[in-house]
Amino acid sequence: MAIAGPRLDSPSAIGDEGRPRAASLWVATLVVVAVVGGIGIRTGEPSLLPTLALVAGGAVAGVALLERDSFARLFVGHLLLVTAGSALAVLVVVGPFLDRALFVVAACALSLVGVAAAWADVGSDDVARAVKSAAATYVSMLVSAIVVAVLLAVALAGRVALQWVTGPAAPLMSVLGFLAVVWATAAAILVGYRRLPLRQLTPRSRRERLEARLELVHRGLRWTLFGLPVLGIVLTALWTWGGLGGVVRELGLGALFRGLSSPFVVWPLVAVGFGTALAGTLAGAARRLTRQISVESTRSAVAMTVGVAITVVGVVWAVLLFFGLVRGVPRLAWGLTTSGAPVAALLLAGPLALFVVGGAAVLADGLELLPTRATGPAVAATGLLFVAIGLGGGEPVLTFATVAGALLVWDVSTFGLGLTAELGHLPDTRRLELFHAAVAVGVALGAVLLAAGLEALRSGAFAGIGTAGGAVVIAFGAVLLLVPLRG
Template sequence: MTRSPTVDRPETSSSERALDGVRRFPARVLRSVRAALERATVSEVVAIGLALSIGITIGTVLVGSQVAVLASVAGLAAAGAIVLLASEQAVVRGVGGVLAVPVSLLVLAPTVLVADLVRVGGVGRYAGVTVWALLVAAFAAGLFVWERFGDGGVRRGATGTVVAAVGVVGVALFRLVPESAARERAGVAAADAAGWLWNAVVVADGPWALGSFAVLLFATAVGLRTSLNYVALERFMPPDRRASVSAALDGLERGCDVAVRLAVVIGLAAVVVPTLADQVESTLLTPGDLAAVVPAPLGEGLAALITASSLRLVLCLVLGLAVGFAGLEWLRRALRRDAARVFATLVAPALGGGVVAVALAWALAEPVLAADPAAGLDGVAPASVVALAGAVPPFALAAGVLAVGLVSLASLSFAVVGLRTFRIVPRRAIGAALAAGAILLLAAGLAVVSRVELAIATAAGAFVVWDVGEYGDGMRRDLGAGSTTVRAEFVHLGGSLLSGLVIAGGTIALYRWTAVDAPVTDPAYAALAVVTGLLAVVLVAWALRG
């Protein structure tokens, strides 16, 4: 028996394998997109179309067509970048870092607009919520059929965005360090910025005290609960005490759930109450307003608790410890695996983001310099920070803007992670639930500006999106992507649309029958009108949900 001669194949180096992976990446992306389209059911495609069309239409009514389209496009682009950054392959994550930098500029534009509108106060805060809702609705629509949506994918994509931001910051520092004028001012600016942050978060003696407390409480609860799930502290205990420790940790997680819901209520109260109390020109509810609105001594006690620096410092320490323990646990797990592969996967977004940041920073240096960011910081940031911004080279300033854009993209993703962590949105059909919730915010915005009938129709559309999307997700998961379900899906779609039309039409008819066509001049009646519109939206939601 003769053996066939063996042929020695030349070994390929790691660089050649990486280049081969880059060459095959476009074909891999096309295959992934084709697989996602084949995996989507008819109901999910309809739900995606409804979510985007309702969002753009209502956004046009509330904030204009240009802003609505920009926010929707930014949300879809952010979804694509997060999918790439959540990959387990270093090459794909590197390409995700490359794409995340320009995408972050799209996300930064509506995010800055939201911050400006909320800072202005009055009706502007509701316009800001509208823009943010459009961004979230499009983000959810872009991830409707992603298998890892709600299963740790968004969290991994968000951390990849942060790593890409680190790479962009490295590019900015590389250009900033040789500048002697910037180095001289950097130390003073850093100290003043730290003091400003300390006053805003810990001292909290300004009008944003209630809002900052809500954000700090939410972040601490999310960080602590995530760390408890990730670290699994009970395994470090003796076997005879693990049951009791596990029960205590379960109770602590339930406490985190309560804390995050409390933070959401406080944040909503800080935004909504000034309007209902005829304080439209104020930005947020202040502790003094809280003490005046809530009967004594409860109001004074709540105001003192919210502004207590010791409590805020404890929350900051808990958040820092939670992040630190989670980081140590990640390092422990990484050392037990292939260190080279883990390192490559970790730094790939930073390398990709840093490479594209060099080109974009050169291209954006002149426009950023013409925009004069230092003038925009005047009156908002400390004077030393404004002076530093004026001394920074245009290239480094443009790279800093890119880093801020990546932070805004990460904040969008982490907000979605927080909603899932505390079960505000379900594990299954999370895209449909998130898009429907964002559209409900648009309906609430319509009710606030006295477009109650359109708000009712929008609320009905939100729950049609949720119902159709949830049904399609269930069909895909239970029966598989290749199953013939078109007929059943069309029957369910027709029933959902008919139910939405009937409930919305009945609610509008009831609203017209009870509404009084008279000018509203008294603040109490104005508040009553707003509450009535919101209750109409809630009625539609309850009827369709039931």
């Protein structure tokens, strides 16, 4: 049975560990979808299934796409992992401690994750890789946010300094401010131009002359950095004690000296220095990231890129919020606050929850708590069992139907896994799988109907038994169901 769209997994060969055969996995998927959808309809939340399916599918797709090599697919995978994966992890970690209904929702999400992981053939190695990538993205996001904060502080301080320099200052202050701007520009050029690929972009026949000119530029910049502070000290001494200030006033050169700190002189120098430093920094970062081209280096570069992109989006959101508050646009400010605050909280707390969930999955695999060949089906069945626990004995029929669904998912999935291990994915075994699934579904439906009859009898003739009787019905039906399914 084909899957619509591009496959996220590679079909395994004979004897290889992979996902169950398609027909068996489709039956398990329909069972999980039916149980989760039925719970949503029964509780008055019909959007439960599509919402959880979107989040769980996005998270598993993000983990599976981390196996790819291309930059675009890795970028989408990291983005899905940080967004949908973080939301799913927060729900699974925090939900059970807040409310019983959220416990059921988290368990439903866990069962959908198990089915999606089985389709995408996601195992413990993929989860460990996803945890590392999420950590790199989270660290990149924090570092880029700190860098943005530092740059913002420097920009504000520089703006104040430039306003002071370009303001109506005395001739001496104007000259000293001009020298300070020239010194900062020379320092920025010295840092930035050495990282630009000037030699690589120059033809070989002209590289010697270029290197000679660059050496002269480098020497001139160093002398500028050394000489301007000395010149400033000498001018200050001459102006204060040597009578230079009186000479300037007598000759009427005060306006000329003040012109050195005008915006038309200062701002072009600042633009040249800032542009050179920024271009050099970007060129150096690109060279470092592409020095060793491999899957791991590409994955690390994509993780850092996603973190920086999220920070850029956050900066744009903060700027728009500031604009809305300052300009008096209450609708814009309110909309950005109500939509951005939950997303910001999710991006800050989500990766931590993702580390907890991923670490627990890796630890469970290391302790052999999850079967190696059946991790996805085991997670799906466990999720349905947790759903039954969350439902409790208040609705015995629905609870038992959930237990029956968990056993059915495990049975048909392990049967499909056995076929995968023995035959691979190429032989046509659809009839065999459908026959086994029909028998298993028939047994499960019969057991559910029997449990419904017992519950009707209990609520009618034995109404005084209470919820304990419902628990007995669930336990009795589950024991009876185990025999034909596994026999």
